[in-house]
Amino acid sequence: MAQPEAAIARGLLWAEFAALYVGAPLVMALFLPGHLLFEALAVFSLAGLGLLWRTGGFRWHSLVHGWSLLPWREIAAIALATLLSGLAILWFSSPNSIFQIVRQRPEFLLVIWVFYPILSALPQELIFRPLFFHRYGALLPPGRGAIALNAAVFSFAHLMYWSWIVAILTFVGGWVFARAYVKRGFPSAWVLHAVAGNVLFAVGMGAYFYTGNVVRPF
Numbered sequence: 001m002a003q004p005e006a007a008i009a010r011g012l013l014w015a016e017f018a019a020l021y022v023g024a025p026l027v028m029a030l031f032l033p034g035h036l037l038f039e040a041l042a043v044f045s046l047a048g049l050g051l052l053w054r055t056g057g058f059r060w061h062s063l064v065h066g067w068s069l070l071p072w073r074e075i076a077a078i079a080l081a082t083l084l085s086g087l088a089i090l091w092f093s094s095p096n097s098i099f100q101i102v103r104q105r106p107e108f109l110l111v112i113w114v115f116y117p118i119l120s121a122l123p124q125e126l127i128f129r130p131l132f133f134h135r136y137g138a139l140l141p142p143g144r145g146a147i148a149l150n151a152a153v154f155s156f157a158h159l160m161y162w163s164w165i166v167a168i169l170t171f172v173g174g175w176v177f178a179r180a181y182v183k184r185g186f187p188s189a190w191v192l193h194a195v196a197g198n199v200l201f202a203v204g205m206g207a208y209f210y211t212g213n214v215v216r217p218f
Helices: 002-031 034-055 072-093 100-104 106-135 144-156 164-184 186-203
Strands: none
Touching (some): 072 164, 072 186, 100 106, 100 186, 106 164
């Protein structure tokens, strides 16, 4: 009797996983107005935290432990890689956007640098790292397979931008953030995400991550 019950529980967990990491991003990409992005992210984050709380066994203090393990070389490397890749992309796609916000609205860039880590990177990291690896750990493939799956769903969550460039960048970023979370804990993943995002906006790649510029292909 225990085996059928375990199979049912596992099936329900898979259904929940699919709804959260596939269904929700798909609905947002197909139907969500761009100006409601942050509201949707807030609801998504609260739902994820509720699921994490219901799971049990999660050490909440782990979210604030691990600052001494910050990978400073990786942080510098991702900042440089993000800068160079952003410059290369914009050089071919939109040269006028290179450092546009730095040149035209430097005060707004400071606002982004303050609030992006808190209002965007933080809730995304909570959903795609602690919740993903803790609640759904039993469903995940071993080793790098789990990190690859995490990067894939993180990239898919950005489907709303309808951009292959965004898809590639977020897959690579998701891999880096997931690897940092597994090896060093939540603070490292969050800081890497925040630094990468802030550099993207500084170099001018905000044009790719601004929902007001999104054009659905249908």
